Amino acid sequence: MDTGVFPPNISTTGHVVDQLFWLATLLTGVAFLLIVAALGYFLLRYRSRPGRRAYYTHGDSRGAICVTSGLALLVFLLIDVNLAYHDHVAWAVVWGAPPSAREALQVEIMPEQFAWNIRYAGPDGIFRTSDDVTTINQLHVPVNRPVIVQLSSKDVIHSFFLPNLRIKMDAVPGMVTSLYFQAKQPGTYDIACAEHCGFGHYRMRGFLVVEESAEAFNAWLAEQTNEGSPDLSWGWQWAVSAPRASGTPGAHPPSAGARAWSGGST
Amino acid sequence: MSKTLSGQSFWRRYVFSTNHKVIAVQYLFTGMLFLALGGVMALLIRWQLAYPWQPIPFIGQWLFPGSGGAMTPEVYPMLFTMHGGIMVFFAITPILLGALGNYTIPLEVGARDMAFPRLNMLSYWFLVVGSVLLLASFLVPGGAAGSGWTLYAPLSASTEVTPGWGQDLFILGLALDAVSILMGGVNYITTIMQLRAPGLTLRRLPLTLWGLFYSAVLNTLWLPIVASALFMVLCDRRLGTAFFLAGPLAPHAGGQVLLYQHLFWGFGHPEVYILILPVWGLVGDLLSVFSRKPAFGYQATVCSMLVITVLSGIVWGHHMFTSGMNPLVGKAFMFLTITVSVPTAIFFLNWLGTLWRGAIRLTVPMLFTLGVVFVFAIGGLTGLFNALQTFDVYIHDTYFVVGHFHYTLAASVLFGTFAFIYFWFPKIFGRHMNARLGYWHFGLSFVFLNAVFSVMMFLGLHGHMRRIADATAYEFLKPVQHWNVFLGWAALGLGLSQLLFFINVLYSLFKGAPAPANPWEAGSLAWTVSSPPPEHNYATPPRVFCGPHEYGVPSLTNGDWLSQADPQAAKLARS
Amino acid sequence: MDRMINAEVETPLIDIPTGKFGMWVFLISEIMFFTGLIGSYIVLRLGATSWPRPGTILNTPLLGLNTLILLSSSLTMALALHAIQQGRQAALRRFLLLTAGLGVAFLGIKGFDYAHMWHRGFTMSASLFGSCYYLLTGFHALHVLSGVILLLSLFFAASHGRFSAAHYGRIEYSGLYWHFIDIVWVILFAILCLV
């Protein structure tokens, strides 16, 4: 249901995040209303009137302790364990089932101060070959096809944020992080930088264009001239191996501690 | 001011004084000055977000002559960095830890002064030097620090991306402030643990002092961790090292960017509990005083504070769910963070228990205390949203997080600060604050505050990123830009309503009605001496016979409360 | 000195003099400060792919000698306290001066070691090992310097007869600080300079 609270969701797993929000709102909302109701009632009922004396209790009687710890346990079970379980389930849906390298579109994104350098493997499907396609701020993906994005950064920490897909991942220099998504609705959406990266942080806007079909995507890919410098070799091979059965992370760690930015344009 | 100080020179008595009461007042006024400064910065930030790049009325020409009175992209990051740094370290910490701690601890404990008076004086002057460095960073070429008050690593640690000396001065200012807080921490822990008056066992300690004690413990443990991180950032900037630099920016290999975030947030999360613990203690005490009823579940509250003090040190990972930290580690941090809601629930139950069947007096400090209970209910519960790993991936670094921590910091801690000032002002200055102004101040602040921060959370749900200077460039934010305008005016309302408070303080300093020794009929030791108290508080160390919250004692005929120093309390009181 | 502020107090949970309690709380923050530094060094080192063997760069025998000097200064500090507890003023002054002297010797050797290695190219910005080495030993040296100044102030106070067999609190608490610096060097020496 689109309640206008969130931007329109075009991700196949985005609804899970929204539902988690509404569950949390329900649980914390009930707790909040109970607190406010008790607060309001006590303020009205027990106002200081002449001749009225408060009930003398230190709240450490056996009954008081039972009530307090009982309610606290209730809060723990009803809210904490409940939310933790549903978050665990939601995590497995959103992050736990990465697509296989064969069917997914692989994209490398290397943000630098105030622009997104985006790199496709090109028709041969292998990175750092002459047919790679690099664009700036233009991420085109075919609809209904999983996309794996690998992130690193040339200078400071940026954060690759796709609000309509309910997903975000920091691009950290010297480290390769990754995320994946699948768009289910064509259209043009925003890419934003969510981590403060300098005075131009507010204008690091990119465009996520979900093409109607694979052919439209391939057509767009073919006509792309290499806007970014093709020799912008980002010096790291595709680090994500085929997903493990259990989906636990732990692909082999990236190559040598510090990237050898062979040929990187610094 | 304390008229009874013995015949020392003006400088020894008011400026370089080792008397904890004078130091507390110095902290109070310094903190209030920076509170105002941080508030003005907040208004500038809101103006920029409401009307991007348009000239600022009134002070625009003076602030930004170069750009015709409008803000420039370079200045905006400086504003939110200084707003965060000033509010956390130079406004709230001096008032809550400096003024509340310095003034109440010796008085409530029954001591003549702090354990180490000279160290106490030194701690104030380290704060002043630190704040001078901080303000100097505005005047340095290249401007003030611009990497956020969290100073994330490559941006803050490399002079290629953050040139100029503003960043270094900001870090040095924070380091000096850290030394000042540590000196205060040593004093608070030693005074509370070692100098309690005879009879004042730990079970009879006022809750405010428990809050200050745990806050000082957390400060002593975790502040040095961020101090080491700050020094490493300084080395990265000026000595060519690369502890936190990686990728093309790094002069040599081996630096770890995530290490800085771990070190910072290892301190960062305990820091927010450092600020809220004194407020919890104060709320516990004031609810009891104004409900004329003993605090409900005193020991449960103290144990919950201990549990939270321990838990606060092992949950920092929830700040780093999207930072590339390992998701399995993230899950562990998520569950630890969620369990913090259990001791917090116990707090709320004990607060409500204190109000239950009490005889509630709605004085101004009581209103602010109830305000804390209300806004901390929202602040605390929205914390659960940020703890959920999957949902935090969406709302991390958006205005939802900003709304959450402003509800807990800029609302709960701010109302706690006002409750402290309205409650203790008669004791400190010997004059009452004007109640009418106080009621107006509470009413307006409460309305505007909830308007500002709840709308912030709504913006965050819509994906509005934090720390951006101009949101109109984004398509998905166009439908919510009008909320930014609303926020701007609500923030202006909040800012103007604080004028009532500053006027009230200045007016009451000189023209407030003279206050008796115990204006609120409170039970703790501090209220047994005159207001303002004599220079060395107690001629002979007082003896304590009962807990601080002996109100509504049934067997009493005249009056309904027993002071801690009242000998007959030994028989009548129960705690 | 300890309880002059309050003649009578409730017996504290940890019943030690106020000054000693205050010094221990200060040492807590120092322990956490060096945890931040040494912890970062450990984690950076184990996370790095290659790390030079310290033996090849550092002058191990010289550092060993420096460790002996600092250990000796701990002994003389303990003997200084022992002397004043028995009321021997002259012995106190002698041992305090000896401890301060050994501290200065330690700093002298450290300075010579720094200059020598800096000249040989092992600077703070050369490699991560260099950065960590100078950061950790540099902050430790600052603490030794502050300890020496503290000892000299004690020496002047002692020569003015401030201390006696019943009144030696500041000596004991300064001793705690000095021994703490020694422990930090013992740990640094093992995990930074040798392993």
Place this chain on the structure above:
Amino acid sequence: MKINAHPTARTYLAIYGWLLGLTILEVSVVLAGWPQGATVTILIATALAKAMLIALYFMHLKFDRPLVWLLPGIPVVLGIVFVLALFPDVVFHLVQRM
């Protein structure tokens, strides 16, 4: 203030002797060039032993009330836990992977 038992000068000298011995052992093990694994364990063991000796005897922890151990104990334990918590990210590079 109860005057607690003080160690005699002879104990201090004995402890000093131990400290010297352990230091010489450390340096000789390193100079002799033993394998990395062995040297690391020996060095860490001797370093901890020396630290405990200094803390127990020179800092009077052995002669004070047991509760005083709480003061240095808390930060040491907390520090170890904090450093270990840094391992997954900074040492093992178990970084955010699908």
